[in-house]
Amino acid sequence: NFMLTQPHSVSESPGKTVTISCTRSSGSIASNYVQWYQQRPGSSPTTVIYEDNQRPSGVPDRFSGSIDSSSNSASLTISGLKTEDEADYYCQSYDSSNQVFGGGTKLTVL
Amino acid sequence: EVQLVESGGGLVQPGRSLRLSCAASGFTFDDYAMHWVRQAPGKGLEWVSGISWNSGSIGYADSVKGRFTISRDNAKNSLYLQMNSLRAEDTALYYCAKAITGVLQDAFDIWGQGTMVTVSS
Numbered sequence A: 001n002f003m004l005t006q007p008h009s010v011s012e013s014p015g016k017t018v019t020i021s022c023t024r025s026s027g028s029i030a031s032n033y034v035q036w037y038q039q040r041p042g043s044s045p046t047t048v049i050y051e052d053n054q055r056p057s058g059v060p061d062r063f064s065g066s067i068d069s070s071s072n073s074a075s076l077t078i079s080g081l082k083t084e085d086e087a088d089y090y091c092q093s094y095d096s097s098n099q100v101f102g103g104g105t106k107l108t109v110l
Numbered sequence B: 001e002v003q004l005v006e007s008g009g010g011l012v013q014p015g016r017s018l019r020l021s022c023a024a025s026g027f028t029f030d031d032y033a034m035h036w037v038r039q040a041p042g043k044g045l046e047w048v049s050g051i052s053w054n055s056g057s058i059g060y061a062d063s064v065k066g067r068f069t070i071s072r073d074n075a076k077n078s079l080y081l082q083m084n085s086l087r088a089e090d091t092a093l094y095y096c097a098k099a100i101t102g103v104l105q106d107a108f109d110i111w112g113q114g115t116m117v118t119v120s121s
Helices: none
Strands: A009-012 A018-024 A035-039 A046-049 A063-068 A073-078 A087-094 A099-101 A105-109 B003-007 B010-012 B018-025 B034-039 B045-051 B058-060 B068-073 B078-083 B092-099 B108-111 B115-119
Touching (some): A009 A018, A018 A105, A073 A087, B034 B078, B045 B078
Antiparallel strands (some): A035 A087, A063 A073, A087 A099, B068 B078
């Protein structure tokens, strides 16, 4: 089994851009799609990125995803930060037998 | 409206059993794989188990293998999780989640509100 490692927390000011990383411990990051979920306090997770860089309908284009094979990592970038973006963000991927979540990153917008 | 509603959680003693249910509506249930994901208080998300659209492919996290059993009834648009030999570390909010296709290895797009399971004597 592999692991996905995320920074515990990040913070940035409104209007700025923030990037959250997600590093795969073994196996290629490109071998299976990466998803990103947003979880606001007291709420269920929602999908903000699926299949590395696809946005579900209703998710603003301020949210974007990418993968970098050289660092074996995925990234979630949020531009034009709003206070409503303050939440926990989880990356997720899978292999033939398991689904794996990263430990989550708490985004503070201050 | 696409909706997943979990039920069956509660307070249970260590070693006992509990069965969770997830009622789906607003989409063609038997087209999609379904999963259970849990979140211990103050902790992150942990995948528990998943089942493909036709129950032909099933997976479990190592932490629950041999104790939990996932199943689905496509005629009733329902997903289940039978949890046996419960431990204190199984205490969590259990979410039902819909996959974006019928296979296990894929993203989740719809989540329920969760049902809380507390294992304590």
